[in-house]
Amino acid sequence: MASVADDILHNNKVGPVLRAGELAQAAAEAAEIDNPGKEVTIEDKMAYLRIMADDELVLTQDTLSECLGRDMNIRELEVDLSSFAGQIEWRPDKVRFYFEKHL
Amino acid sequence: MSTLPREEWYDLARTTNWTPKYVSEDEMFPEEMSGARGISLEDWGKYDEPYKTTYPEYVRIQREKDAGAYSVKAALERDNFVERADPGWISTMKAHYGAIAVAEYAASLAEARMARFSKAPGNRNMATFGMLDETRHGQIQLYFPHTHVRRDRQWDWAWKAYHTNEWGAIAARSLFDDMMMTRDAIGVAIMLTFAFETGFTNMQFLGLAADAAEAGDHTFASLISSVQTDEARHAQQGGPALKILLEHGKKDEAQRMIDVAIWRSWKLFSVLTGPIMDYYTPLEARKQSFKEFMLEWIVAQFERQLLDLGLDKPWYWDEFMRALDETHHGMHLGVWYWRPTVWWNPAAGVTPEERDWLEEKYPGWNDTWGRCWDVIIENLKEGRPELTAPETLPVICHMSNIPIVGTPGNGWNVKDYTLEHEGRLYHFGSEPDRWCFQVDPERYKKQMTLVDRFLAGHIEPADLMGALIYMNIAPGETGDDAHNYEWMKAYMPEKQAAE
Numbered sequence: 181m182a183s184v185a186d187d188i189l190h191n192n193k194v195g196p197v198l199r200a201g202e203l204a205q206a207a208a209e210a211a212e213i214d215n216p217g218k219e220v221t222i223e224d225k226m227a228y229l230r231i232m233a234d235d236e237l238v239l240t241q242d243t244l245s246e247c248l249g250r251d252m253n254i255r256e257l258e259v260d261l262s263s264f265a266g267q268i269e270w271r272p273d274k275v276r277f278y279f280e281k282h283l
Numbered sequence: 284m285s286t287l288p289r290e291e292w293y294d295l296a297r298t299t300n301w302t303p304k305y306v307s308e309d310e311m312f313p314e315e316m317s318g319a320r321g322i323s324l325e326d327w328g329k330y331d332e333p334y335k336t337t338y339p340e341y342v343r344i345q346r347e348k349d350a351g352a353y354s355v356k357a358a359l360e361r362d363n364f365v366e367r368a369d370p371g372w373i374s375t376m377k378a379h380y381g382a383i384a385v386a387e388y389a390a391s392l393a394e395a396r397m398a399r400f401s402k403a404p405g406n407r408n409m410a411t412f413g414m415l416d417e418t419r420h421g422q423i424q425l426y427f428p429h430t431h432v433r434r435d436r437q438w439d440w441a442w443k444a445y446h447t448n449e450w451g452a453i454a455a456r457s458l459f460d461d462m463m464m465t466r467d468a469i470g471v472a473i474m475l476t477f478a479f480e481t482g483f484t485n486m487q488f489l490g491l492a493a494d495a496a497e498a499g500d501h502t503f504a505s506l507i508s509s510v511q512t513d514e515a516r517h518a519q520q521g522g523p524a525l526k527i528l529l530e531h532g533k534k535d536e537a538q539r540m541i542d543v544a545i546w547r548s549w550k551l552f553s554v555l556t557g558p559i560m561d562y563y564t565p566l567e568a569r570k571q572s573f574k575e576f577m578l579e580w581i582v583a584q585f586e587r588q589l590l591d592l593g594l595d596k597p598w599y600w601d602e603f604m605r606a607l608d609e610t611h612h613g614m615h616l617g618v619w620y621w622r623p624t625v626w627w628n629p630a631a632g633v634t635p636e637e638r639d640w641l642e643e644k645y646p647g648w649n650d651t652w653g654r655c656w657d658v659i660i661e662n663l664k665e666g667r668p669e670l671t672a673p674e675t676l677p678v679i680c681h682m683s684n685i686p687i688v689g690t691p692g693n694g695w696n697v698k699d700y701t702l703e704h705e706g707r708l709y710h711f712g713s714e715p716d717r718w719c720f721q722v723d724p725e726r727y728k729k730q731m732t733l734v735d736r737f738l739a740g741h742i743e744p745a746d747l748m749g750a751l752i753y754m755n756i757a758p759g760e761t762g763d764d765a766h767n768y769e770w771m772k773a774y775m776p777e778k779q780a781a782e
Contacts, residue, residue: 185578185582185600185604185607188578188582188583189582189583189586189587189590189596190587191583191587193583193587197485197489199492199505199508199509199512200496225489225493225496225570226493226496226497226570227489227492227493227495227496227504227508228489228492228493228508255336255340255344256344256347258336258344258512258515258516259344259347259348259351259512260512261512261515262485262488262489262508262509262511262512262514262515263485263489263511263514263515263584264515265583265584265587265588266588266591267333267522267588267591267592268333268334268519269333270333270334270335271290272288272289272290279587279591280591281590281591283587283590
C-alpha cells in the first residue's frame, strides 16, 4: 500500500476544483486555450470538476469571459472554486496554479 | 471616478504593524496568544498571503455564494428529497450536521485569534474574513437541517451534539479544542488552516458532495461545496506562515504541529467520514470508496502540497497508508454495535451486494470484518437481536477518544499501545496516537475518556441507561439500524427458498 500511495503522492498535477456549473464548464474549456501545448485533464465527479495539468495551469479573465459568453471578473471564480491542487497565485487578470518543485 | 485596482493599494493598506506607543509589543501581542516563536514583528510583516481579498470584494462574492446555496434549497424544497431518500443517506446528513455545524463557531473563534493576535498583518486581514466565513458555515449548516427538525428529534442534534457528552461529541470536541481553541495564532494557522482545511475538510465537503450528487441530494451537494469555497480561500493562511517558520529554521516544530494535526484529524474522519462513505451512502451513489477519496484529497493533493512547501511526509506514513485499508471498518462495526449511543441511525451496509463492493475495494474484507458481520447476521437470523447490542465497554484511546480497533479475523492485529505517565496508565489506538500524547503530555494528560468517566463513577447507573442519560440522548433520539434490519431479508432462509 505504501508504495502505491507513494506513486500517487509523487504527481505534479495542479489546477482548480470547481463546483459543477457553468463556471466549471467554462474553466474546463478555457484551461485548454490558456495552456497551449499542455495536456489538460478533466475529472468529472458530478458535484465537482477537477481540472489538471502538470506543474502549472493558468486561467485568464479574458478566456474565461469568452468561454462563459459574458464578462466576468477573475475574482468571481471564487464563487465556485472549492479547492485546488498546488499553490495559487492571483493576478489582476488571471489565476495561476503551480508547484515550485517538479517531482 | 476611477478607483485604483486592488493590487496597487492592498499591500500598503494592510501593512498595519505600527509601532505601539502606549503599550509594549509584548503586551499587544502576548506570546501565548501570538506564537511569534522569537521571529520579529518585522519578519512577520513579510508574510505574503497568496489569496488576497478586500471587504467590498468579500461581501459581493459571499452574497453571490449564499444566493446560490439558498436558492437551490428553496427550489428543491418542493421536490421533498428527504421524504424519499434512503435512510442511510438521512443518517449521513444527521451525522454530518451534528459533528460539523456547531464546531464552525469554534473555528470562527480560532480565526478571531489570528485576526487579533497574529503578528503578520496579512494573516490578520485574511483571518477577519475567515472569521466571517466560519460564522456563515455555522449558520447555514444549522439553518438547513432545522427544516427537518419536525421530522424526528435526531435532526435537532445538528445543534445539540456539541452541547452534550455523547462520545462522538467528546471525540470531535477533543480534536477541535486542540486545534482551534487552545493554540496560539500561528499554531492555528498551521494546524487548523493548513493541515485541517487544505487537507481534511475537502473529504467532508467535496468528497461527500460527490456522493450527495450521485444520491440525488443536490441541496446538500450545493451547500457543502459552497462552504468549501470559503475554506479554499482562508485555508491559504497557513502556507505563508509555514514559509516564515521554515526560513527561520523552525521546520521541525512546523512539521510536528502538522503531523499531530493530520493524525488526529485522520482518526476523527475514520469514525465519521469512513462509515458514511463506505456503508451509509446507498451503494449506487458511492462515487468512490473512502480510501479512494483519501488518496485523491489527502495523498495526491494535500501531502503533495506539503512536499512543495518544503516539508516531509509524516514519520508515520506507512502506518497511515496501511490504516486507510483498515481503521474505518473497525470504527463502523463499533458505531453500529453501540448504535443506541449515536444521534443517527447507522446503516449496516452489508447486504451481499455491498459485501462484494467492499471486497472489491478492500480485498480480504470478507475474511476479516466480514467474519464479525457473519456473527451479527447469524444472531439476527436466529432471533437473538440482544446479542447484537452493546453489553460491554470498548477500550477507548486517550488521544482520539474513540475505540481502539484493529483488524479482526484472519488479519488479527488488535493492539493496545500503552504508556505510563506520572503514575497513570494511558491507552492508545496506535503508535502515532501515543506519539501525539508524548509530544505534549501536559496538554493531554487530564483527558477523561467516556470509559474513565464510567470507572470514576460519573455515570450512574453504570449501565447503558445511565450512559444514555449522561450523554443526554433522550427517548426518540437513540440510534438504531437505519433500515430497521430490512437488509437481513437477503440472509433469511425463506427468501433463499423462494428464489
